[in-house]
Amino acid sequence: MTAYIIRRILVAVPTLVILIVLCFFLMQVAPGGPFTSERPLPPQVLANIEARYGLDQPLWTQMWDYLVGIVTRFDFGPSFAYRDRDVNDIIAQGFPVTLTYGLISFVVATLAGMGIGVAAAIRHNTWLDYIAVGATFSAQALPNFVMAPILVIVFTWQLGWLPGGGWNGGQWQYLIMPVIALSTSYVASITRITRSSMLETLNSSFIRTARAKGLPEHKVIWRHAMKPAMLPVVSYLGPTFVAMITGSVVIDVYFSTGGIGRAYVDSALNRDYAVMLGVTILYGGLTVLFNLLVDVAYAWLDPKIRY
Amino acid sequence: MKSTPRILVAMLLGATATTGSAFAAGTHPVTGETLAEHQVFTYRVLDEHSSVDPQIVEDVSGSDIVRDLFEGLMNQDAQGSLVHGTATSYTVSDDKLTYTFSLREDAKWSNGDPVVAGDFVYAWRRAVSPELASPYSWFMELMSIENAAGIIAGDVPVDELGVSAPDDRMLVVRLSQPLPYFPQMVTHATTFPVNPAVVEAHGADWTKPENIVSNGAYVLTEHIPNERSVRERNPMYWDAENVILEKTVALVINDENTALTRWLAGELDRTEVPAGQFPWLQKEYPGEAISFPRLCNYYYTFNLSASGPEAFRDVRVRKALALAVDRKIITENILAGGQIEAFTFTPAATAEFEVPDVEIASISQAERDARAKTLLAEAGYGPDNPLKFDMVYNTSESHKKIAVAMSQMWKQKLGVETSLANMEWKTFLEVRANQDFELARGAWCGDYNEASTFLDLLTSPSGYNDGKYSNAMVDELMTLARIADDTQAIYTRVEQEIADDVPIIPIYHYAGVYMMDSDVGGWPINNIEQNWYSKDLYKIAE
Numbered sequence: 001m002t003a004y005i006i007r008r009i010l011v012a013v014p015t016l017v018i019l020i021v022l023c024f025f026l027m028q029v030a031p032g033g034p035f036t037s038e039r040p041l042p043p044q045v046l047a048n049i050e051a052r053y054g055l056d057q058p059l060w061t062q063m064w065d066y067l068v069g070i071v072t073r074f075d076f077g078p079s080f081a082y083r084d085r086d087v088n089d090i091i092a093q094g095f096p097v098t099l100t101y102g103l104i105s106f107v108v109a110t111l112a113g114m115g116i117g118v119a120a121a122i123r124h125n126t127w128l129d130y131i132a133v134g135a136t137f138s139a140q141a142l143p144n145f146v147m148a149p150i151l152v153i154v155f156t157w158q159l160g161w162l163p164g165g166g167w168n169g170g171q172w173q174y175l176i177m178p179v180i181a182l183s184t185s186y187v188a189s190i191t192r193i194t195r196s197s198m199l200e201t202l203n204s205s206f207i208r209t210a211r212a213k214g215l216p217e218h219k220v221i222w223r224h225a226m227k228p229a230m231l232p233v234v235s236y237l238g239p240t241f242v243a244m245i246t247g248s249v250v251i252d253v254y255f256s257t258g259g260i261g262r263a264y265v266d267s268a269l270n271r272d273y274a275v276m277l278g279v280t281i282l283y284g285g286l287t288v289l290f291n292l293l294v295d296v297a298y299a300w301l302d303p304k305i306r307y
Numbered sequence: 308m309k310s311t312p313r314i315l316v317a318m319l320l321g322a323t324a325t326t327g328s329a330f331a332a333g334t335h336p337v338t339g340e341t342l343a344e345h346q347v348f349t350y351r352v353l354d355e356h357s358s359v360d361p362q363i364v365e366d367v368s369g370s371d372i373v374r375d376l377f378e379g380l381m382n383q384d385a386q387g388s389l390v391h392g393t394a395t396s397y398t399v400s401d402d403k404l405t406y407t408f409s410l411r412e413d414a415k416w417s418n419g420d421p422v423v424a425g426d427f428v429y430a431w432r433r434a435v436s437p438e439l440a441s442p443y444s445w446f447m448e449l450m451s452i453e454n455a456a457g458i459i460a461g462d463v464p465v466d467e468l469g470v471s472a473p474d475d476r477m478l479v480v481r482l483s484q485p486l487p488y489f490p491q492m493v494t495h496a497t498t499f500p501v502n503p504a505v506v507e508a509h510g511a512d513w514t515k516p517e518n519i520v521s522n523g524a525y526v527l528t529e530h531i532p533n534e535r536s537v538r539e540r541n542p543m544y545w546d547a548e549n550v551i552l553e554k555t556v557a558l559v560i561n562d563e564n565t566a567l568t569r570w571l572a573g574e575l576d577r578t579e580v581p582a583g584q585f586p587w588l589q590k591e592y593p594g595e596a597i598s599f600p601r602l603c604n605y606y607y608t609f610n611l612s613a614s615g616p617e618a619f620r621d622v623r624v625r626k627a628l629a630l631a632v633d634r635k636i637i638t639e640n641i642l643a644g645g646q647i648e649a650f651t652f653t654p655a656a657t658a659e660f661e662v663p664d665v666e667i668a669s670i671s672q673a674e675r676d677a678r679a680k681t682l683l684a685e686a687g688y689g690p691d692n693p694l695k696f697d698m699v700y701n702t703s704e705s706h707k708k709i710a711v712a713m714s715q716m717w718k719q720k721l722g723v724e725t726s727l728a729n730m731e732w733k734t735f736l737e738v739r740a741n742q743d744f745e746l747a748r749g750a751w752c753g754d755y756n757e758a759s760t761f762l763d764l765l766t767s768p769s770g771y772n773d774g775k776y777s778n779a780m781v782d783e784l785m786t787l788a789r790i791a792d793d794t795q796a797i798y799t800r801v802e803q804e805i806a807d808d809v810p811i812i813p814i815y816h817y818a819g820v821y822m823m824d825s826d827v828g829g830w831p832i833n834n835i836e837q838n839w840y841s842k843d844l845y846k847i848a849e
């Protein structure tokens with residue numbers, strides 16, 4: 001197992017390097033640059049700015065300097081759009097915000113989704129099951145960019161219960177609407193996966209055996225059905241977790257949370273190369289890490305899997 | 308996430324500011340209105356500002372903040388007229404090349420240092436220095452300051468810039484050519500002073516709330532990127548005793564409909580009205596939905612360069628297309644926020660400018676349509692040979708609505724077939740700058756309140772003349788206007804040339820359309836550039 005983990009980490013390094021190089025060159029292909037603006041800069045002014053950021057160097061030199069900066073100084077470069085902040089600042093400010101609401105949404109979505117899913121499976125073909133299935137279908141049909149403004153209209157304007165946006169250091173009042181908007185569709189997906197997986201498990205022969213030897217139903221569920229039923233859920237949770245903590249531009253835009261999702265999209269629109277690369281590396285690193293964690297969790301859940 | 312020192316600074320400043328207030332719960336010294344106890348103004352901004360460094364800032368929302376934090380030589384009043392700022396007076400030499408400003412004795416930085424002429428010299432040199440590489444360095448060149456161009460190009464050392472401080476209270480500026488509107492230009496953020504010691508001590512971090520020292524009516528106390536920035540009354544400001552508003556909060560809210568909901572919920576004092584929503588808001592919230600002319604235009608530009616379509620080289624085609632656009636439908640049905648139909652380029656609200664009479668403006672839409680049909684037929688286009696072209700605009704809901712309406716008008720009236728394409732902003736700019744389009748959206752907001760800021764765009768050397776329109780007469784007239792005493796006659800001629808040549812299709816002139824809480828006093832709706840200062844605002848008791 002340890003050898004497997006080390007091997008996976010070693011593979012992750014070239015994966016990330018390839019990601020950086022690809023992203024670096026793809027960015028340059030996009031039309032326009034960081035200093036393309038409605039009022040074209042006089043050539044001399046543009047030359048001064050490009051010299052300041054080393055953009056006048058050949059691409060390979062820029063690429064090399066960038067990698068050296070990361071490895072030697074953990075410096076992910078400057079932001080072209082915001083002079084007084086560099087990439088590290090932008091990530092340090094935005095990522096904790098995203099991590100906070102993402103983590104809470106993930107916990108909410110997982111607990112609610114698995115709870116409803118298991119309950120629906122156990123009470124298969126009862127009113128509880130029908131409500132759960134109906135609700136998840138409607139929740140999934142409601143995208144968060146529709147839900148977010150509706151939440152603000154209801155809870156901020158009509159009822160006056162919650163602030164319409166902002167972050168305020170993550171106070172609970174500011175978290176409620178982002179968490180609802182972000183987790184709802186995930187609750188629906190997790191419910192569906194849990195329910196069908198649980199149904200399948202409950203119909204398998206080892207559960208029949210467990211019941212036959214006279215185990216009470218709750219023991220059958222918890223001891224025998226739970227672990228195998230969780231396998232598809234866990235493989236779904238890995239990427240979901242990364243997606244949730246790396247943020248959602250929709251949440252950042254509608255609730256002005258100041259999270260990293262918005263910064264990422266802005267960096268692409270602004271052609272703020274270093275910010276875009278920095279966040280891509282962060283996302284890439286997290287994706288690799290959580291895929292690894294999911295694989296490890298799999299081995300624990302399913303004794304058939306050996307590395 | 309918040310560092311302790313920043314909180315401390317904010318608390319200390321907050322405390323000093325509140326104790327210094329002379330107006331809370333009193334009455335306004337001029338209008339006599341009863342003032343609210345909490346003097347806080349909260350407004351929405353679309354995006355995070357670029358910077359609050361005066362020499363770096365390049366966006367409107369950043370400049371709004373910088374005007375509160377720093378004070379230049381001159382300010383604008385509610386009408387947009389010049390009033391004294393840090394300067395108490397200025398004189399111009401007979402050859403109009405040397406300006407001498409006297410600075411006030413009592414101007415101080417927020418750390419107590421006196422504001423001296425040397426701070427301006429330092430800031431202005433900073434603005435042109437290739438090392439800082441300011442995206443707004445060209446503004447100093449536009450101001451015609453001696454040697455600015457050479458310094459930016461790296462040919463002349465920075466200390467040769469035509470600005471000097473013979474003593475702490477006197478600033479002397481030398482120009483390379485006379486510039487009648489030079490004093491107006493020193494209300495621009497690029498020309499505001501900075502405190503040299505602070506900039507040197509903190510480098511690029513000097514604008515962070517824990518480091519920043521400023522000389523304006525407010526100090527920056529909090530900044531959370533993409534969320535909010537807060538500025539509070541500066542007790543060291545020379546006129547602090549007449550500043551009523553304690554605090555101004557800018558909230559970044561990207562989505563304008565969410566911003567409107569939050570205004571309705573009472574979280575904001577000011578927000579923009581989304582296109583088309585003004586009529587119902589005006590009905591429901593009379594006096595709070597406001598609209599006033601802005602210094603901006605909206606148009607479509609023909610690609611007249613070699614890469615442009617053959618058809619557009621025929622002036623009859625261009626004229627027919629311009630005639631057939633029913634601007635009233637666009638301003639009254641689509642935008643519906645008090646925008647003004649445009650048949651000429653420069654907005655009517657521009658200072659000392661009168662919109663010249665052009666024929667297209669004086670006839671009815673039915674006549675325009677009839678004439679458009681004749682012209683297009685004369686040019687050889689009709690049902691058997693329909694005119695076809697592409698039309699591009701940058702991605703936005705209202706640009707899309709306008710483009711769709713225009714293409715429908717052309718299709719119905721003239722049988723013209725257009726294909727529409729929207730593009731992401733930077734791609735759009737690139738496509739337009741490379742003349743890789745046929746008909747493209749354009750818009751311009753004046754850099755200063757004078758017609759040349761618009762009309763220069765249609766001269767051959769202009770960097771923004773993406774349609775590559777070239778008319779020797781226009782070029783010559785605009786050169787002449789720089790030194791002429793009576794510019795109106797010249798600008799009228801230029802507008803008439805443009806109306807005859809139709810290199811662009813003017814659509815409308817902008818309006819500022821806001822929801823403004825009725826307890827906000829002193830908003831300068833007559834300042835066409837919308838250069839507003841928090842120090843002139845106040846909150847009325849409800």
